[in-house]
Amino acid sequence: MHVSSLGKTVTSTPPVATRVTRAGWRDPRLWIGLLIVAGSVVLGARLLAAADDAVPVWAVVDDHGVGAPIGADDVVAVRVRFADDAELDRYLPADDPLPADIVLSRGIGGGELLPRAAIDTAQDVGTVEVPVDLEPGRVPPTVDAGSVVDVWVGGGRDTGAEPDLFHVTVVAAPPVEESFAVTGTRQLVLAIDPADVGTFLAELDGKDDPVVRIVRVP
Incomplete structure (x- = not known):
């Protein structure tokens, strides 16, 4: 209460304090946020697991025809996911050194994987x-x-x-x-x-x- 300049008594009302309400466990926004975080973790784990399934195999860099010699400079290691071990066995794994003195028994295009069935020795290639x-x-x-x-x-x-x-x-x-x-x-x-x-x-x-x-x- 105070006296104004006109001599009247004015009663002032103190402001009401606003309290901050904390989000409880029943707040749906909290559960939605937790679900988003959990989904991101699961998706990341699956992507990492899929990447680990890829194995390195040899692929030729350029086009090569029948009888062409294949050496270390002609191939590059690429990571590929195979459906099963039988499919993987068709190609040369890049974890192992490339066999020495090999030639192609058929033509291979640049970027193609190097199959076991397409390599031979110079004596047996048939040219x-x-x-x-x-x-x-x-x-x-x-x-x-x-x-x-x-x-x-x-x-x-x-x-x-x-x-x-x-x-x-x-x-x-x-x-x-x-x-x-x-x-x-x-x-x-x-x-x-x-x-x-x-x-x-x-x-x-x-x-x-x-x-x-x-x-x-x-």
């Missing part, structure tokens, strides 16, 4: 290695061991005959500088199907002025 000396300008600089190429064999510009085409794999390709310094040409070793070897050599030896050109298959 014949044929060396060919070529002018450096007739070989793309990107051609290397493992490249799949088309070999065009023509008889020169004046023959008018259509060139013969052979689809083969390069199994060895010395560096341009090394090969050219010795012979003035670049040598490639080609893996050719035994059924095509006779025709291939006959085309090279039977033309007076054979022209051989390498075209890399994309």
